[in-house]
Amino acid sequence: MFKRILVATDGSTLSKKAVTSAIALASRHDADLVALTVVPRYPKSYFDGAMSFSPEDIARVEKQWADKAQGMLDAVATRAVASGVQLKTAIASSDLVAESIVAAAKKHKCDLIVMASHGRKGIKRLLLGSETQHVLTHSSLPVLVLR
Template identity: 55%
Template sequence: MYQRILVATDGSELSNKAVDHAVRLAATCGAELLAATVIPVYPRGYYDGSLALHEDEIARIKQSWADIGRKHLDVVRDAAAAHKVKVTEVMAESDLVSDALLELAAKHKADLIVMASHGRRGMSRLLLGSETQHVVTHAKIPVLVLH
C-alpha cells in the first residue's frame, strides 16, 4: 500500500504518538520510514529580529538546535529499529515548518505524511496558525493526522 511514509516529529508527546503510529503502519505495510524534523533558521539581520551576537555564539545556538533535532530523530530511529523498519532521517532548517515538510515529502517521494495536531481551537488557532492544517490543505499525497 505505502512505500515511503514521512513522519514529522518535534519531540513532543503528541508527535511521539504520531511516530509510534507511523512505525507500526510502516511495519505492517513493509514501507520505509522517513523521519523528519525541522529546526529554526537563525535570523541574520537586524530586520529579521536577530540580536547582535558574536558568530561563535550564533554557531553554538545553531548547534544546540541541531542537537535537539538529532534527539528527536533518534527516538524515531530507535522505534523503527524495534519493529525492523528501515528509516531515513532528515533534518530541515526552516522557519516555515509546514512548507519544509511538504518539500521533504516531495524530494524523498513519500506517499504518506503522518503528523500530529495539537487540536487548538478558537482564538489560539487563529493567532498561532496550524502547521498541520497547512500540510493537509497543500499536500499532494495523503496526510494522516493524529491528536
Template identity: 60%
Template structure:
C-alpha cells in the same frame, strides 16, 4: 499499500504519538519511514524576533538545535529498530516548516505524511499559526493528522 511514510517530529510528547502511529503503519504495510525534523535558522534581526548576537554564538545555537533535531530523529530510528522497520533520519534547515515537510516528502518519494496537531482554535491558532493546517492545505500527498 505504502512504500515510504514521512513522519514529522519535534521530539515532543504530542509528536511521539505521530511517530508511534507511523511506525505501526509501516510495520503493517512493510513501508520505510522517513523521520523528519525541520530546524529553523536563528532570527538575525530585531524584526524577526531575534536578539543581536555574535556570529559564533549564533553558530553555537544553530548547532545545538541541529544536535537536538538529530537526537529526535535518531530516537525514531531506534524505535523503528525494535519493530524491524527501516527508518531514515533526516533534518532540514528552514524557516518555512510546512513547505519543508512537503518538499522533503516529495524528495523522498513518500506516499503519506504523518504528523500531530495541537488542535489550537481561535486566537491561539491565529497568533501561533498551524503548520499542520498548511501541510494539509498545500500537500498533494495524503496527510494523516493525529491529535
C-alpha cells in the same frame, strides 16, 4: 498500500504518538519510514526578531538545536529498528515548517505524510494558523493527522 511514509516530529508528546503510529503503520505495510524534524533558523538581525549576535554565537546555538534534533531522531530510529522498519532521518533548517515537510515528502518520494494535529506551540499556534493545516492544504499527498 504505502511504500514510504514521512513522519514529522518536533519532540512534543503528541508528535511522539504520531511517531508511534507511523512506525506501526510502516511495519504493517512493510513500508520505509522517513522521520523529519524542522529546526528554525536563528534570527540574525533585529528585524528577524532578535538583537544582532556574533557569527560564533549563532553557530553555537544552531549547533545546539541541530544536536537536540538529531537526538530526537536517534530515539525514533531506535524504536523503528526495534519494530523492523527501515528508517531514514532528515533535519531541515527552516522557519517554514509546513513547506519543509511537503518538500521533504516530495524529495524522499513518500506516498503518505503522518503528523500530529498540533505540536509544541499548542493552542497559541491554533490562533496563528496551524502548520498541520498548511500541510493539509498544500500537499498533493495524503496526510494522516493524529490527535
